[in-house]
Amino acid sequence: xxQVKQNSPSLSVQEGRISILNCDYTNxxxxxxxxxxxxxAEGPTxxxxxxxxxxxxxxxxxxxxxxxSAKHLSLHIxxxxxxxxxxxxxxxxxxxxxxxxxxxQGTILTVHP
Amino acid sequence: NAGVTQTPKFRILKIGQSMTLQCxxxxxxxxxxxxxxxxxxGLKLIYYSVGAGITDKGEVPNGxxxxxxxxxDFPLRLELAAPSQTSVYFCASSSTxxxxxxxxxxxxRLSIL
Numbered sequence: 059x060x061q062v063k064q065n066s067p068s069l070s071v072q073e074g075r076i077s078i079l080n081c082d083y084t085n086x087x088x089x090x091x092x093x094x095x096x097x098x099a100e101g102p103t104x105x106x107x108x109x110x111x112x113x114x115x116x117x118x119x120x121x122x123x124x125x126x127s128a129k130h131l132s133l134h135i136x137x138x139x140x141x142x143x144x145x146x147x148x149x150x151x152x153x154x155x156x157x158x159x160x161x162x163q164g165t166i167l168t169v170h171p
Numbered sequence: 172n173a174g175v176t177q178t179p180k181f182r183i184l185k186i187g188q189s190m191t192l193q194c195x196x197x198x199x200x201x202x203x204x205x206x207x208x209x210x211x212x213g214l215k216l217i218y219y220s221v222g223a224g225i226t227d228k229g230e231v232p233n234g235x236x237x238x239x240x241x242x243x244d245f246p247l248r249l250e251l252a253a254p255s256q257t258s259v260y261f262c263a264s265s266s267t268x269x270x271x272x273x274x275x276x277x278x279x280r281l282s283i284l
Binding site: 062 | 202
């Protein structure tokens, strides 16, 4: 049972344009969401998060939007840069999970110069 | 600033062998986690710990054991290696179980042949 889903395995974007990565979840107990970025041969690194009491959180070029009614969140990267090319994971926490993250499958983002 | 350190980075085991994956963190974090990542999949939680002497099972604990005798160290033990345990293993830590991002090590790539 995949509780967090990233339905796009890959995304290709031109440098300077917007990248939009999507994530859907099914567990209504999830109330804190995170995006991680992962380069090959490295561990995931934290990018940005959002609590369910908000619908938007912004950090520089990165903005995360949360639509609780649709159980959907998205990560916007504007403008996209070649260094943003990586795998992006959506993750969720909720309930009595002691911080246990439930991850999506990941989306490979490629930003072309 | 070391953060979370995992050793070894790579290992090849024969079926039935045992080994311990080491994880240490220098951030004085109470919460520590072990995940595995299979190709094309998100990370899945194996075991976690909320403090020294306290551990609990995650989503995929079968075939693994953990211990937490100190705040810094959280080793993962494979007793009888099986091909299904071929994966990349990530250790992570966080200061709290909720609301703070987890910091990941760079992973151990394990092959069981």
